Amino acid sequence: MKTDFQASPLHVNTRRRLLAAGVALAAAFAGVAGSAQAQGTYPTKPITMIVPFSAGGTTDILARIVGLQLGKALGQPVVIDNRPGAGGNIGAALAAKAPGDGYTLFMGTIGTHSINQSLYSRLPYDPVKDFAPITRVAMVPNLVVVNPKVPVSTIKELIAYVKANPDKLSYGSSGSGSSMHLSGELFNSMTGLHIQHIPYKGSAPAVNDLLGNQIGLMFDNLPSSYPHVKAGKLRAIAVTSAKRSPALPNVPTVAEAGVPGYEATSWFALYATGGTPQPIVDRINAEVVKILAMPDVQKQMADQGAEAHPEKPAQLAAFMKSEAAKWAKVVKASGATVD
Numbered sequence: 359m360k361t362d363f364q365a366s367p368l369h370v371n372t373r374r375r376l377l378a379a380g381v382a383l384a385a386a387f388a389g390v391a392g393s394a395q396a397q398g399t400y401p402t403k404p405i406t407m408i409v410p411f412s413a414g415g416t417t418d419i420l421a422r423i424v425g426l427q428l429g430k431a432l433g434q435p436v437v438i439d440n441r442p443g444a445g446g447n448i449g450a451a452l453a454a455k456a457p458g459d460g461y462t463l464f465m466g467t468i469g470t471h472s473i474n475q476s477l478y479s480r481l482p483y484d485p486v487k488d489f490a491p492i493t494r495v496a497m498v499p500n501l502v503v504v505n506p507k508v509p510v511s512t513i514k515e516l517i518a519y520v521k522a523n524p525d526k527l528s529y530g531s532s533g534s535g536s537s538m539h540l541s542g543e544l545f546n547s548m549t550g551l552h553i554q555h556i557p558y559k560g561s562a563p564a565v566n567d568l569l570g571n572q573i574g575l576m577f578d579n580l581p582s583s584y585p586h587v588k589a590g591k592l593r594a595i596a597v598t599s600a601k602r603s604p605a606l607p608n609v610p611t612v613a614e615a616g617v618p619g620y621e622a623t624s625w626f627a628l629y630a631t632g633g634t635p636q637p638i639v640d641r642i643n644a645e646v647v648k649i650l651a652m653p654d655v656q657k658q659m660a661d662q663g664a665e666a667h668p669e670k671p672a673q674l675a676a677f678m679k680s681e682a683a684k685w686a687k688v689v690k691a692s693g694a695t696v697d
Contacts, residue, residue, distance in 0.1 A: 400460055400638050401434045407463040408456075410449025410470055411532050412442040412560025416579035416662070420496055420626050421465040423658050427649040428642070436463070442559040445535030445696070446470040447482060454488035458633025460642070464489065466627050469536040472681035476689040477535040477696050485682075489629040491674035492643050495650065496664040498624045499599035500541045501580045502612065503592045508574045513596050513615035516575075520551050528554040529575040530564035534696040537624040538564075540685065541577035541598050543692040548617050568592065579624050580605065580663030598622040605663040625667070625681075627674055643671055 407425050411417045418440060425436035441449035450470045456462035471485045483489075502513070508527065510516045520527055531538035534557045542555055556573055558564040561582040567573050568583075569591055576583065577598060584605060586592040596612045597603050600621045612620040628646060630639055649655055650666040659666050669677075688694075 400641065401432050403461065404435045404437055405429070405432070405461050405463060406437050406439050406456075407465060408449050408453045409438055409440045409465050410442065410446035410453075410467070411440070412562050413438075413440050414565075414582065415532055415561030416498060416581040416624070416664070417465055417467055417532075417626060418560075418562075419581050419662060420659070420664065423655060424465075424495055424628065424646060424649060427652065427655060428645055431645040431649065432642075440560075443533070445474055445477070445533035445539070445557070447474060447478070447535070450474075450485070451482035453629070453631055454483035456631045458490070458631045458635075460630055460634050460638035462631050463492075463642070464629045464631070465495070466629050467537065468625050468681060468685070469533070469539075471627065471629075471678050473537070473540055473685045473689070474535040475682060476686040477540075477694060485678070486675075488632045490632055490634045490639050491671045491678065492628040492630055492639055493646050493650075493669050493671065494625055494627045494667045494674050494677065495646070496626050496659055497667050498579050498581060498626065498662075498664045499597045499603050500538060500577045500622055500624055501583050501587070501594055501603075501606070501609075501663070502575070502596040502598065503568065503578055503583045503587060503594050504575050505568055505571045505573075506591070506593050507571050508593075511593065511595060513610075513612055513617060516595060517549055517551065517616065520553055524552070525554065527574045528556050529577060530556045530558055530567060530573040531577070532561040532564060532579075533557050533559060537622065538577045538579065540688060540692075540694065541622040543694040544620065544622055544688055545577065545612070545617065547692040548620055577622070584663050603663055605660070625677075626664075627678075639671055 407421055409418050409421045421438055429436040441452055446469050453464035510519050529542045568576050587594045594609050596610055596615045598612055647668040650668040656666050
């Protein structure tokens with residue numbers, strides 16, 4: 359005898375719940391397997407590290423130090439791609455659009471990931487959503503340097519000279535929104551001066567013009583101007599950090615030289631693009647932390663006046679947030695703007 363069986367609503371709902379649970383479980387396993395595979399096989403081709411400033415500047419120097427060793431550790435070359443302009447925004451925007459697969463890294467700065475969001479009314483990238491923090495690479499004080507033809511040797515003499523010669527002296531930077539720019543604007547606001555800012559597409563061309571006396575002053579990252587100071591081609595009159603630099607122990611801080619409370623320190627950090635699998639981020643972090651602990655690497659950085667600063671991705675994310683808040687106040691107080 360043939361009997362027609364019609365499933366009850368209870369049976370139907372049960373089967374649907376079981377099916378949904380099975381699909382979710384399969385997706386979860388697939389995600390875990392995919393991440394594990396990404397970590398296990400990565401990398402299978404060369405990696406590009408975008409540097410948002412020109413070759414020869416501090417960002418470029420640090421990128422090449424880390425990139426060389428990272429390539430050895432991962433078994434694939436790390437190719438440095440310099441994309442200068444707009445205070446680092448051009449390179450950052452390019453990196454932000456790259457696939458989140460671990461094959462595009464970005465050497466970010468205090469400018470690209472803390473200052474620019476307050477200085478520009480619109481950014482072509484989101485410093486938080488478009489990037490995956492890996493680790494801070496180094497902390498670097500800025501160095502107040504002048505062309506030897508500028509008749510000043512101290513911060514007090516600089517202040518007196520600018521007051522006696524208004525609009526005669528200008529300062530260069532690696533670009534609008536860079537730490538060099540804001541270091542100068544902070545100096546202007548705290549001294550009541552108005553030293554004209556001249557932005558460049560990177561520290562190197564700005565230093566070249568400083569050497570040629572096309573500009574008279576820079577608040578330059580120490581690594582890019584330090585060799586010229588040692589060679590006697592530039593005169594260092596102060597460092598912008600809270601403490602003196604071990605590289606130039608006889609050079610006072612701006613604060614102790616006549617502007618109490620002044621402090622501006624640059625930092626550089628490595629990022630992957632947004633959406634990069636966490637296992638890949640963690641692997642790069644582990645390798646870079648090892649690299650920054652290498653005596654040779656630390657010496658190379660120390661020779662440039664930089665201090666290695668390895669950390670976990672979450673620590674970098676928290677640091678970025680605090681720095682963004684700090685520099686937003688500086689930008690507002692100084693009245694600095696780019697747009």
